[in-house]
Amino acid sequence: MKTILITSETTEASTLNGRIPDAGWELLPVPLEQYRFRMDPEQREALRQQIDTFRFVVYGGVRHVQNFLIWADKSGIRNEILQKIHLAMNQPEVDLLEDAGIPGILPREGARPIDLMEFMLRINQSGGTLYPCADGSSEEMPGLLQELDLPVSELTVCEPVPLEKNQLRESRQIVHSQPPDAILFHSRGSVIRTKTAFPELDLKDLILISASAGVTQKMYQEGLQADHQAEGSWDSVVQIIQSLN
Numbered sequence: 001m002k003t004i005l006i007t008s009e010t011t012e013a014s015t016l017n018g019r020i021p022d023a024g025w026e027l028l029p030v031p032l033e034q035y036r037f038r039m040d041p042e043q044r045e046a047l048r049q050q051i052d053t054f055r056f057v058v059y060g061g062v063r064h065v066q067n068f069l070i071w072a073d074k075s076g077i078r079n080e081i082l083q084k085i086h087l088a089m090n091q092p093e094v095d096l097l098e099d100a101g102i103p104g105i106l107p108r109e110g111a112r113p114i115d116l117m118e119f120m121l122r123i124n125q126s127g128g129t130l131y132p133c134a135d136g137s138s139e140e141m142p143g144l145l146q147e148l149d150l151p152v153s154e155l156t157v158c159e160p161v162p163l164e165k166n167q168l169r170e171s172r173q174i175v176h177s178q179p180p181d182a183i184l185f186h187s188r189g190s191v192i193r194t195k196t197a198f199p200e201l202d203l204k205d206l207i208l209i210s211a212s213a214g215v216t217q218k219m220y221q222e223g224l225q226a227d228h229q230a231e232g233s234w235d236s237v238v239q240i241i242q243s244l245n
Helices: 010-017 041-053 062-075 091-099 113-122 140-147 165-177 188-197 213-221 234-243
Strands: 002-006 025-029 035-037 054-059 085-088 128-134 152-160 182-185 207-210
Touching (some): 010 234, 035 062, 041 054, 041 062, 054 062, 062 128, 062 152, 113 140, 140 152, 182 213
Parallel strands (some): 002 025, 054 085, 054 128
16 A cells, blocks of 8 residues: 655544545655644734624634634634634535534535635625634635735634654654655645655655645745645545546
8 A cells, every 4th residue: 555644733634534535545644733722812802803894714724613713712702703604625624613503615525715715706795804824824825815905814823833852753763664655745834844854755756746836836945846736625635646546
């Protein structure tokens, strides 16, 4: 069985692993990321004052949903966010929202950021977009909205936690004992983290899968060429894995 190295946090890797068919490939999850909930008092007060200016909440992953719901409850704005239109690119995010009693919308299976923007423009609803994210993250959706002059505010709901030395040592031992055949770069940050954590890997000898155009651009900046590029959703990643055989 051939393996695909993925360095995302355990939750996201598990979400993807459950969707990969028996196609001769399996994930090799070696998390280089972990996050904890974060609430900035200044952001909390600013959002309370501006909550009526937002019409949409857009999510880029399961982690964003989980931490935003905690953020909303601790801030006492759960009733206010129920009035918003909640958009996601993957079904697991919609499932989490609906489990919390919040209607979630998936414009289509395997939705890309452009699909979410087209949906927002098509329903012709005025108001800004709230985008829950991790501290220091660099994600595509906010930038795309800004390019269309659509108002968007990024809300920090979690922050990365540095890996301890023993965790990094264990990760390197796993990759050394089970050399992958391919690598999935799920985010821009994963490109740098993977190169830094596993300097012995000759990335140019592996099949390199990019999760989106933005990740491909980051790979290019780091001297790497994507062999396959997904469209920013887990569905599109699964389709690429299916095509590898």
